[in-house]
Amino acid sequence: MIFDAHAHWISGTQPGGVDNLEYWLSTWELQGITHGLVMPLQALYDDACIRRENDEIAAACARSRGRMIPFCTVNPAQGEQALAEFSRCLNELGCRGLKLHPWLQGISLASRGVDELSELAGESGAPVLVHDGTPCFSLPSQAALLARRHPKTNFILGHCGLFEHWREAIDAMRHAENLWGCLCAPHLAALREIVARADIDRLLWGSDYGFGGADHIAYRRELFDALDLDADRREAIFARNPSRLFRLA
Amino acid sequence: MIEIIDGYCTLGTERETQIAPAELLRRMDRAGIGRAVVAPDDREIAVNNVRGNDRILEECRRAGGRFIPACTVNPWYGPAGCEELRRAAAAGARMLVLAPALQGYCLGDELMDDLLLLAGDLRMPVYVHTGPHSASSPAQLALVAARHPRTSFILGHCGSTDYAYDMPPVIKAGMQNLYFEASLARPWAVGAYGKLAPKQALIFGSSAPRNDAGFELEFLRRYLPPAEYPDVYGGNLARLLKEPHS
Numbered sequence: 001m002i003f004d005a006h007a008h009w010i011s012g013t014q015p016g017g018v019d020n021l022e023y024w025l026s027t028w029e030l031q032g033i034t035h036g037l038v039m040p041l042q043a044l045y046d047d048a049c050i051r052r053e054n055d056e057i058a059a060a061c062a063r064s065r066g067r068m069i070p071f072c073t074v075n076p077a078q079g080e081q082a083l084a085e086f087s088r089c090l091n092e093l094g095c096r097g098l099k100l101h102p103w104l105q106g107i108s109l110a111s112r113g114v115d116e117l118s119e120l121a122g123e124s125g126a127p128v129l130v131h132d133g134t135p136c137f138s139l140p141s142q143a144a145l146l147a148r149r150h151p152k153t154n155f156i157l158g159h160c161g162l163f164e165h166w167r168e169a170i171d172a173m174r175h176a177e178n179l180w181g182c183l184c185a186p187h188l189a190a191l192r193e194i195v196a197r198a199d200i201d202r203l204l205w206g207s208d209y210g211f212g213g214a215d216h217i218a219y220r221r222e223l224f225d226a227l228d229l230d231a232d233r234r235e236a237i238f239a240r241n242p243s244r245l246f247r248l249a
Numbered sequence: 250m251i252e253i254i255d256g257y258c259t260l261g262t263e264r265e266t267q268i269a270p271a272e273l274l275r276r277m278d279r280a281g282i283g284r285a286v287v288a289p290d291d292r293e294i295a296v297n298n299v300r301g302n303d304r305i306l307e308e309c310r311r312a313g314g315r316f317i318p319a320c321t322v323n324p325w326y327g328p329a330g331c332e333e334l335r336r337a338a339a340a341g342a343r344m345l346v347l348a349p350a351l352q353g354y355c356l357g358d359e360l361m362d363d364l365l366l367l368a369g370d371l372r373m374p375v376y377v378h379t380g381p382h383s384a385s386s387p388a389q390l391a392l393v394a395a396r397h398p399r400t401s402f403i404l405g406h407c408g409s410t411d412y413a414y415d416m417p418p419v420i421k422a423g424m425q426n427l428y429f430e431a432s433l434a435r436p437w438a439v440g441a442y443g444k445l446a447p448k449q450a451l452i453f454g455s456s457a458p459r460n461d462a463g464f465e466l467e468f469l470r471r472y473l474p475p476a477e478y479p480d481v482y483g484g485n486l487a488r489l490l491k492e493p494h495s
Contacts, residue, residue, distance in 0.1 A: 103411070133381055133410070133411075134381045134410075135383060136383075159410075162411075163381065163410065163433055164350065164380050164382055187456070188461055188464075189265035189266070189460075212435070213437065215468070219468055222464065223464070
């Protein structure tokens with residue numbers, strides 16, 4: 001198994017448009033990806049797209065023969081409406097987790113709306129993947145404090161701190177045992193340090209595919225390969241950890 | 250065969266940029282890179298400017314012309330910093346490196362002005378590290394470049410990652426004294442910038458050893474084919490630095 005823990009579904013940007021599930025799966029197959037989680041993108045920019053994109057993702061994943069794991073998004077600023085949509089996604093659409101992008105969505109991780117959603121996620125066993133690496137709303141340290149406030153919920157740093165905050169990401173994961181890190185975007189030297197210093201059993205790998213083309217996968221796969229990890233650590237990051245976190249069969 | 254010049258490498262002595270000159274040369278050979286701009290490491294950029302500049306200049310002297318020396322000055326040193334820039338330039342430094350997030354100010358602070366005016370007088374391009382923090386972004390550098398039209402600026406990393414959103418308007422502003430260096434930017438993003446920017450404004454850089462230069466070069470070529478963008482891989486930087494280029 002090679003699990004891509006960071007991919008976005010973008011309506012209308014793939015050849016054939018949003019309904020072309022086979023394009024996605026064939027792209028993954030060409031790039032050696034067997035499974036992955038699929039998150040919204042347009043809905044992060046535009047609240048009006050939230051419900052539609054959650055529906056589309058759930059429908060596509062349902063037809064993916066178990067290969068695509070649906071994540072939804074809501075805007076925490078919408079309060080009760082956000083909670084209701086998250087409940088609908090979990091209970092009716094079969095979504096397995098929540099994606100939040102604090103700076104795009106204009107919401108602090110310290111806000112009440114995020115706390116309420118985090119509680120619901122924890123009760124449902126659904127991880128929360130947070131964009132990180134970007135001030136002022138998306139720092140790993142902010143995610144660590146959020147994770148400590150909600151010890152029953154698993155959180156994922158979507159980018160392990162990007163280029164400037166990867167040291168902070170390592171520290172954040174040490175600070176909160178329910179905080180995981182997705183190796184998606186730090187440079188090679190940072191990836192080496194993260195793998196060496198962070199808990200290997202809480203690391204995932206991701207491509208950000210969907211945010212761009214298939215080269216996102218190739219680039220980040222080859223970057224990961226350049227780490228030259230032993231078979232056990234590769235297995236942990238590509239398969240064992242996502243299987244445990246996302247409760248894959 | 251066009252000579253490839255890497256626009257930014259760190260010849261560091263500690264942490265993630267620890268690399269010996271011989272090893273950097275070996276990696277350049279493997280990637281087919283002829284020359285590389287080499288800069289002091291983070292501690293030297295932040296506080297030990299003189300030591301870093303001397304070290305880099307010395308390593309460049311030993312490298313048989315394959316390293317092009319960059320120097321650094323922290324603007325907080327004020328007049329002493331300007332004096333250090335004059336000294337480093339006289340000793341052979343070809344580029345000034347500023348890293349506001351490391352050096353402790355926001356890009357655009359008037360603290361920088363004397364140094365930037367002097368860099369213009371010395372005809373020394375100023376490489377500015379940009380990043381997802383708010384100490385140094387593409388838009389901030391655009392304002393600085395407008396304020397200092399006689400100084401040439403290289404926008405390091407193209408605001409990667411999250412300030413990539415600001416790159417199209419910055420490029421479209423069409424500033425003649427602003428160049429765009431590709432290291433740490435996603436290759437597909439640089440490909441998009443290639444369609445927006447004048448071809449003479451883009452510069453290949455790897456940020457080795459943070460990145461593997463050969464790996465980055467291979468991917469960038471897919472988006473900016475050398476046949477179509479030959480000067481991105483050396484010619485643009487050579488012209489800016491007034492270096493010969495074959």
